[in-house]
Amino acid sequence: MAIGWMTVLKLVPWDDVIANAPQVVEGARKLWKTVTRSPALPPEPAQAPEAAAAPAPELATRSELQALAATVSVLHEQMAESSALIEALADQNAQLIRQIESNRVRLGWLMAVVGLLAAALLYLLLRG
Structure with a gap:
């Protein structure tokens, strides 16, 4: 059974939001x-002189x-793009x-004005 949008919106604690x-x-x-601020890649370490004489398995590791x-x-x-999107969504x-x-x-002001107008109309109807 589907829940209506108005029901869902009524359940949201808007004061907390x-x-x-x-x-x-x-x-x-x-x-x-x-x-x-975080760097994209850490700086590459300097190669040791014995790295040139490394066996073939070392090349695979490199x-x-x-x-x-x-x-x-x-x-x-991707993380930078995601955080930019999160910031934009938070601003929105x-x-x-x-x-x-x-x-x-x-809406509060409108309800007050409508209430006053309704009271004035009721007064005029009962008076006349």
Whole structure:
């Protein structure tokens, strides 16, 4: 049985979402700063003179290390892109929360005006 969207939206603790929105944005910014500061690849160590005389299995290990270094570089790029996306989503979330709060305040004022108008109309109907 499918749950309606309105039911799902009513179950969301909006007070908690609104209260935690700045923390989410700050966490995303910290993640972005951390990822952009970390180096993509560690510096390669200097080769020892005996490395030139290494047997064939050592060459296979070196090529494996190069492949792993390339994989780490690709993963670092993906992590940087992901953290940028997370930061953008957190900013959008903060904007959405601000808009929801603004709409909530406007709805409160609108309900007060409608209530006053309804009371005035009721007064005029009962008086006349």
